[in-house]
Amino acid sequence: MTQSLFIRRKTLFPLYEINLLGAEDKQLLEVSRELGVGLNLGEMKKVQDYFQRKERNPTDVELQTIGQTWSEHCFHKTFKDKIQFDGKKIDSLLKTYIAKATEKVNPKWCFSVFEDNAGIVSFDKDYGVAIKVETHNHPSAVEPFGGAATGTGGVIRDILGVWADPIACTDILGFGPLDFDYKKLPAGVKHPKYVYRGVVAGIGSYGNNMGIPTVNGAVCFDESYVGNVVVYCGCVGLLPLSKFRKNAKAGDIIVVAGGRTGLDGIHGVTFASAELTEKSEAVSRPAVQIANPIEEEKLKRAIIEIRDSELASAITDLGGGGLSSAVGETAKKFGCGAEVELDKVPLKHSGMAPWEIYVSESQERMLLTVPKENLEKVLEVFEKEDVEATPIGRLTTDGVLILRYERVKVAELDISFLFKPPHTVRITKYESPEFEEPSFPEPSDLSEILRRLLSSPNIASKESIVRTYDHEVKGNTVIKPLQGVHAGPNDAAVLKPLSDSWKGIVLSCGINPCYGKIDPYWMAASAIDEAVRNNVAVGGRRIALLDNFTWGNPEKPERLGSLVKACEACYDVATALGTPFISGKDSLYNESPLGPVTPTLLISALGIVPDIRLAVSMETKASGDIIYLVGETFKELGGSEYYRLRGVLGKTVPKVRVAQVRSVFKAVTAAIDSGLVKACHDLSEGGLAVAAAEMCFAGGYGMKLDLRKVPREVFLDRDDYILFSESNSRFLVEISKRGSAEFENLMKGKPFAALGKTTRDKRLRFLGLKGKTVLEDSVDELGSTWRKALSSEV
Amino acid sequence: MKRVDIKICILRVGGTNCDAETKRSFEELGAKADIVHVNELVKRRNLAEYSALVFPGGFSYGDYVRAGAIWAKWILARLGKELEAFVDDGRPILGICNGFQVLVEAGLLPAFNGISQQPEAALASNVRGYGCRWISLKHENMGKCIFTQKVPKGKVLRMPIAHGEGRFVFPKEKEKEFLKKLYDNDQLVFRYCTGDGEYAEGRFPENPNGSFHDIAGICNPEGTVFGLMPHPERAFYWWQQPDWTSKTRMPEYCDGKLVFESLIDYLERKS
Known part of the structure; x- marks a missing residue:
């Protein structure tokens, strides 16, 4: 370290003063780099200005605290700051689109949105359901098992952080192609197969060990994920809403409970807010925490x-930023200050510097505030469970954060300053890239394509x-x-969490990275449509959404431009469907030597079903039943799996016709409630052909369907397009003959048609536009093709 | 004993995670069940108050070393005498999944000649790693096991398994001898089979872990201590079954209930 900038204080423990007062711009940046706090010049200047007013130099603890609090990961600058988009001024993407959609839908059943560690909606009687989905991309790229395991551990703590009992996990993963050429792998990038095995094992290990069922998810493969693995971990919890405590006050004791604090997970948030490089492995390995479920x-x-x-007054988890984020945010939330004695924090190993203790992201820790009179009882509860819990400080009245180590004051920061990072205005625009619709003759063997x-x-x-x-x-x-x-493959998972109620929770998701390569707006719209229709397909309604963005470096204008487009779609489609956003999380800076990640929006949907029965x-239930296709099919094969097979991307991605979608979904729900629907499956990747095949082999029946009956746009005149188009808002529905009249009555005015019937012979048959069989195959063989493909890869 | 007087102790420790649904199963049958942390049991020394003891599923102590090994040693060290007295008194002990592993590690199963100092069998790592799926079990017991008295011999039951270490094995050199003992003492309770009741003969996935002789559950020679890898508490209600959506008629309960019912019945009949 440069002598003049860093002054060692005369303490028995490591503590530095940073000579910031007279520092020039170059030196400010040097300080930021040396300390690894990831602050840019504008931010360093604001820090310098603050300490000039205080007429003293900051300590390393103070600069680290500010660095953590202002990081993209903790503060979500991209989503909260101003953006100039195509001449339009956007004051916070979150407020303008995501939260705005919730405001517009404004449902009575939202209990807490965007405020706490997780979103909460009411469920049954006094019970509420909490849900959160996290990204853990960067750590999983460096250490797949640990990164994914701690991702799961972290999101489970988010649920505990709203006093909810975790009842289910979800995981949505994105990997590079498992057969990726080793020779093409740049230094520092791990092979997709290695990453795949580690991530899957990590998620399983944490959820299984904790006894939380992992019930829903998705796995996508994309070239851009080779350098940027995508790991989304979700968790759902149940809580009696009357036990939701959020009333901390000055004088309450701050207790840290759970695992000990160590050197694992230092600067995780700074790491998450930077691009991955060849050196990430060596530099950032310590940023990945160690899991202990x-x-x-x-x-x-x-x-x-x-x-x-009801012994504590507030709770939050120790995640990104560790104590620095948990203590600061708790103090801010309740309009308090805080005093913490860092030497009280139980450590895994001795010799940690105060700043390391304060920012460490070691796992399995929670922060509680406890009224003095309840402290003893709270500590007793922890002791009974063999959990270490330690009072480390208290909330104060003055709005100042004071940190001490062995009675030496090592930090004193105004909370108001700490939570006001300098605003930036980013200028961006979106230019849609040029794409071409491929032209190729219709293949003669469509069974081969389906396989x-x-x-x-x-x-x-x-x-x-x-x-x-x-x-x-x-x-x-x-x-x-x-x-x-x-x-x-079921469309969504249904849980029955209460013994004395038939009400169920419905969990589903939607993700379409391939469309994002062509059009981020329709990619986002499609993800919402897919998540919601998956939910609707099993009987879900009253659906709440979560958004999780995985994007490239937002400081690059074109990346930010596509992010704005995706957010616009979030608002448009969520309001049209009447589905509010209740929580979300973004992971930006997903860039590696192989380039940026394909813009990937995960939408998770939480619905309810009034009666799980x-x-x-x-799966198909019987032979002789009528198979209906609900929804209209368009020539929308851009980004489709069919085009991918042919090695082309295409141009026309599936759109969402917001004017009619909601009424189609409502009609399907009404049909399900009337008990008519024997099976229902959403149409997504691979379109009609794949959905029909899945229903057949899952149930053990065949189908004979007529493509001429498919409700479709006029220009859709090829069998392969009808079979494999991925148009949104479509379902295949099985109805008994006896129920068909009533079903048709319920669907009146919606695009739908009977395509054919289920059959006892296990053959899937499609009649083409010319009235001849264009695809015929054995259901058992289609099933075994589908089942074996991925398991033989790994 | 009257049903309402039956009191089941469901033990737990850090990593136990199937206690709540196990309790629910007993309560559904009208018996009282307490979930008790081992720390509490050590403090109160009140094991004798309970009619039966259950080691539920989970990952006690993270299953470090070997699944169930740490909890088994812990229990023997702190509660060995009480546990021995409990067994000697003929009070039933049930081990599900991790609980089965604990019973084997603690020498309570197979316990050919009473509680053994060393484990006489092991629940080793699955041949194909961790797996969660529904499987079929054939009931093999001739009537000794009190936990399956309501299950006819030869009946095929369906339950889910979810474990990474469930491959039941004997020491290679004693395989034949021990298997004969299992049969002679009527200790064999469940074997993995196909849906039609054909023995799995080691085939995956019918035999999901590679267990010797397709063994899924055994009891002690007295029939009062029983361990099994599958989860009866997850196969209690009709809606827990994986294919209920395909059935037009469905009994209200499913097969796992029989295990709990048999135990409660036995306790009721016991004076």
């Missing part, structure tokens, strides 16, 4: 008991992953990720 299991038990006996689609990694069965996750623990999983004896699965 059993510690968190014990912590969970104690927290639920403390919740039920290849079923074995494409994006469509093929994920059974080899799903079976390594316990999806049955707690004994409440009603609709499981794999349906029935033939393990078909109404829930519908996707």
